[in-house]
Amino acid sequence: MAFLHISEQLPAELLLIWHHHRLPILLCALAAATIVRLVLYSRSRRHKIFASPTPSSPVEKKTVELKPEWLPAYTTTLSPPNSNTDNHAEDDISAVALVAKAKKGPKTVKGRKTTKKSAVPAPIFDHKTDKIQPLVFFQSLSGTTERYAVQFAKVFGEWTAECEQASSFLEPQTLDISYIEHDDYFISPPKTDAGTKYFYIILIPTYNIDTVLDIFIEGLQETHNDFRIDTAPLSGLLGYSVFGFGEKEGWPTEEQGFCSQAREVDKWMARLTGRKRAYPLGMADVKNDVEDRLQEWRIGVQEALVEIAEGRGLGEGVAGSGDPAESDEEDIEDAEDSNGQGTRVDDVEDLGSMVTSSSTPIPVDFTTYKSKPKPKLISTPKEMVPTTSPTHAALTKQGYSIIGSHSGVKICRWTKSALRGRGSCYKYSFYGIASHLCMEATPSLSCSNKCVFCWRHGTNPVGTTWRWITDAPDLIFDGITAAHYKKIKMMKGVPGVRAERFAEAMRIRHCALSLVGEPIFYPHINELLEIMHSNRISTFLVCNAQHPAQLASLVPVTQLYVSIDASNKESLRKIDRPLHRDFWERFCACLDILRNRRFEQRTVFRLTLVKGFNMAEEVKGYADLVERALPGFVEVKGVTYCGTSAAGSAGLTMQNVPFYEEVAEFVTELEKELNSRGLTYGIGAEHAHSCCVLLADRTRFMKKGKWATRIDFERFFDLYEGKAQGTREDNGKVVGWRPEDYVGDETPEWALWGNGGFDPRDARVYRKGKGPKMETEGEDKKEQAESKRADSAALEF
Numbered sequence: 034m035a036f037l038h039i040s041e042q043l044p045a046e047l048l049l050i051w052h053h054h055r056l057p058i059l060l061c062a063l064a065a066a067t068i069v070r071l072v073l074y075s076r077s078r079r080h081k082i083f084a085s086p087t088p089s090s091p092v093e094k095k096t097v098e099l100k101p102e103w104l105p106a107y108t109t110t111l112s113p114p115n116s117n118t119d120n121h122a123e124d125d126i127s128a129v130a131l132v133a134k135a136k137k138g139p140k141t142v143k144g145r146k147t148t149k150k151s152a153v154p155a156p157i158f159d160h161k162t163d164k165i166q167p168l169v170f171f172q173s174l175s176g177t178t179e180r181y182a183v184q185f186a187k188v189f190g191e192w193t194a195e196c197e198q199a200s201s202f203l204e205p206q207t208l209d210i211s212y213i214e215h216d217d218y219f220i221s222p223p224k225t226d227a228g229t230k231y232f233y234i235i236l237i238p239t240y241n242i243d244t245v246l247d248i249f250i251e252g253l254q255e256t257h258n259d260f261r262i263d264t265a266p267l268s269g270l271l272g273y274s275v276f277g278f279g280e281k282e283g284w285p286t287e288e289q290g291f292c293s294q295a296r297e298v299d300k301w302m303a304r305l306t307g308r309k310r311a312y313p314l315g316m317a318d319v320k321n322d323v324e325d326r327l328q329e330w331r332i333g334v335q336e337a338l339v340e341i342a343e344g345r346g347l348g349e350g351v352a353g354s355g356d357p358a359e360s361d362e363e364d365i366e367d368a369e370d371s372n373g374q375g376t377r378v379d380d381v382e383d384l385g386s387m388v389t390s391s392s393t394p395i396p397v398d399f400t401t402y403k404s405k406p407k408p409k410l411i412s413t414p415k416e417m418v419p420t421t422s423p424t425h426a427a428l429t430k431q432g433y434s435i436i437g438s439h440s441g442v443k444i445c446r447w448t449k450s451a452l453r454g455r456g457s458c459y460k461y462s463f464y465g466i467a468s469h470l471c472m473e474a475t476p477s478l479s480c481s482n483k484c485v486f487c488w489r490h491g492t493n494p495v496g497t498t499w500r501w502i503t504d505a506p507d508l509i510f511d512g513i514t515a516a517h518y519k520k521i522k523m524m525k526g527v528p529g530v531r532a533e534r535f536a537e538a539m540r541i542r543h544c545a546l547s548l549v550g551e552p553i554f555y556p557h558i559n560e561l562l563e564i565m566h567s568n569r570i571s572t573f574l575v576c577n578a579q580h581p582a583q584l585a586s587l588v589p590v591t592q593l594y595v596s597i598d599a600s601n602k603e604s605l606r607k608i609d610r611p612l613h614r615d616f617w618e619r620f621c622a623c624l625d626i627l628r629n630r631r632f633e634q635r636t637v638f639r640l641t642l643v644k645g646f647n648m649a650e651e652v653k654g655y656a657d658l659v660e661r662a663l664p665g666f667v668e669v670k671g672v673t674y675c676g677t678s679a680a681g682s683a684g685l686t687m688q689n690v691p692f693y694e695e696v697a698e699f700v701t702e703l704e705k706e707l708n709s710r711g712l713t714y715g716i717g718a719e720h721a722h723s724c725c726v727l728l729a730d731r732t733r734f735m736k737k738g739k740w741a742t743r744i745d746f747e748r749f750f751d752l753y754e755g756k757a758q759g760t761r762e763d764n765g766k767v768v769g770w771r772p773e774d775y776v777g778d779e780t781p782e783w784a785l786w787g788n789g790g791f792d793p794r795d796a797r798v799y800r801k802g803k804g805p806k807m808e809t810e811g812e813d814k815k816e817q818a819e820s821k822r823a824d825s826a827a828l829e830f
């Protein structure tokens with residue numbers, strides 16, 4: 034009975050519970066369903082990114098694990114149409130405000146200070162035995178700061194050599210921040226003998242646009258916030274002082290941004306050094322009082338150095354000296370205003386210093402915030418290359434047309450040369466691309482490397498993530514093609530331009546996506562490529578092997594390049610100077626992706642040889658990389674010397690440019706090494722004029738025993754559009770096309786190894802001392818003045 038009773042009661046009670054609590058029950062069920070959905074969604078997304086979106090290849094694929102941090106983390110903001118040169122972007126104004134992703138910081142632990150900090154202990158400097166090594170750092174985009182830094186270093190150097198304490202000083206060194214390894218100086222002081230102590234002097238301009246300065250400042254900030262690193266890792270310095278260059282005309286007050294980046298650097302240095310500001314931040318208006326301010330500040334820094342040299346450390350009570358007079362309020366303010374991340378690990382650091390500086394117990398509240406958390410900052414993305422920026426000025430001066438705010442196009446010297454019937458670049462000899470039909474462009478002028486041979490140092494935008502206003506792909510396409518045609522039209526009146534070539538040039542057939550910067554950095558690269566292909570423009574895309582996720586999800590291009598600037602980690606670090614700390618893992622992942630995709634499209638390794646950097650004894654290392662990725666082709670070229678002061682600062686001179694014979698010798702050795710490993714590569718073609726030699730896979734790019742390195746472009750488009758069927762199969766079913774499906778004609782005789790690579794139908798114009806003289810007027814006279822080596826090494830992509 035009791036059982037029956039209970040069984041009758043239960044549904045009624047359940048019904049009652051349902052009536053009373055149905056709302057919360059429904060809400061809980063909804064929340065649970067949402068969570069399950071989100072988990073499933075995120076898994077399926079990740080799964081998609083892991084797999085290449087293109088049809089699978091008929092061979093086994095190496096699994097390439099894409100680390101979560103390699104996945105693009107951007108939300109792009111398409112720029113409004115008026116930021117570009119044409120008006121086709123009406124449909125793309127779906128601007129999305131980019132909400133800056135708040136960095137996941139460590140759990141906040143807050144402490145309340147009850148005592149003032151004690152004085153910074155005097156630096157461990159024995160004035161009788163130790164030496165002070167002053168380092169003068171500077172960064173400069175348009176040369177002003179560099180000029181003042183050189184001037185400063187000269188006067189300051191004379192003072193250290195002549196002052197009473199001269200025996201305590203080593204000769205000051207001047208260092209361009211763009212060319213040093215950040216980690217060698219700003220994660221810890223440089224390693225040296227125990228008796229040498231460093232003093233940092235930092236001269237820095239301010240730019241309210243995205244520049245390489247942001248990378249430097251972010252580096253300081255990251256070091257400070259990195260849990261693995263002591264929060265004051267530069268406390269071993271004797272001291273530091275910062276001087277800022279700005280302009281009051283545009284940025285009249287500090288609130289309006291006057292010298293704001295110098296102030297940032299000063300703030301982070303204070304934290305990284307454990308408050309060793311030896312002299313207050315100096316600031317000057319370059320259009321007004323810079324000479325006086327800089328001199329005044331130099332004298333102050335010198336006085337601070339005298340104190341140190343005489344063993345009195347950073348001194349007592351001098352305003353801004355980093356002594357106890359520096360208020361705690363300033364620290365709190367600083368901690369709060371740093372990009373909205375006010376409650377970070379600084380607090381833990383403060384806690385640490387309180388423990389050492391206070392004798393009384395410190396009340397610590399681990400659960401509450403000191404003040405109301407600030408609302409998250411909405412960071413508005415900036416333009417990558419605004420028209421007001423020095424990069425814009427430098428690029429346009431070099432003949433680039435900037436499209437929108439992050440794309441560029443330029444007609445290269447080979448296009449001009451081909452228009453005049455004087456020969457095309459190596460791409461014609463190797464692949465059949467006539468230079469007058471080719472456009473050279475990039476949708477991203479920004480890059481994640483700072484290669485030593487890149488002329489754009491100091492001014493080029495760099496970054497590890499895309500954080501700029503983004504132009505729509507059709508805007509970019511319209512902009513670059515219009516600018517290219519405009520430049521071609523300007524060649525109309527140039528003596529020697531052949532009418533038929535001029536007419537042909539008014540229909541772009543090929544696009545080399547390289548130029549400067551990193552094309553796959555652009556978030557809509559696939560759409561841009563699709564537009565090119567639908568206009569039957571072939572695509573040669575060069576990437577720097579630093580963005581595996583983007584590489585894995587790239588649509589097939591006509592020819593896919595990966596720049597191989599070194600054969601091993603250390604050498605790559607030196608030559609490419611990548612911004613990513615895990616650059617080698619990224620590089621290796623890109624090689625594996627290239628291997629997986631080698632039957633979908635033509636894949637190419639592009640080696641740029643720089644004597645003294647990446648040539649000697651690296652043949653075996655390069656062979657290892659070829660063995661890993663098995664590219665269809667390996668292009669080997671000597672570096673082009675750009676002759677700028679930037680290249681000089683990077684340690685490059687003409688001596689680093691190899692002669693053609695040296696490149697040829699290197700390629701022969703590489704071929705031998707590859708063959709000794711059973712790899713079927715042979716030297717397919719050469720273009721001596723560009724200092725470039727081509728190795729190709731004999732089993733794939735030969736027809737009836739003859740090299741066939743050229744491309745059937747029309748067939749490529751037909752395959753792409755589905756008008757022709759490809760032969761790539763998976764499980765007996767055709768899933769796409771293979772590079773072999775669009776192999777073109779045999780490589781012409783004149784382009785084969787040993788024949789030089791110059792089309793006899795073109796008129797070769799020799800430069801002074803290099804062969805029979807055919808023309809010496811106008812532009813050629815100028816060209817004759819160039820050095821022989823530059824001549825042999827000149828190469829445009």
Ligand SMILES: Cc1cc2nc3c(=O)[nH]c(=O)nc-3n(C[C@H](O)[C@H](O)[C@H](O)COP(=O)(O)O)c2cc1C
Pocket residue numbers: 172173174175176177178179238239240241242278279280281283284290291292293319421422423
């Ligand atoms: C695009 C641009 C943005 C600038 N932004 C600022 C700024 O926000 N605050 C400031 O004080 N000066 C600003 N300046 C002025 C520069 O800091 C100043 O001209 C400096 O001397 C440049 O140094 P550099 O030639 O070494 O690069 C800006 C200049 C340019 C061209």
Ligand code: SF4
Pocket residue numbers: 480481482483484486487488548549550551577
């Ligand atoms: S990858 Fe190209 S654009 Fe980027 S730094 Fe190197 S040379 Fe310059």
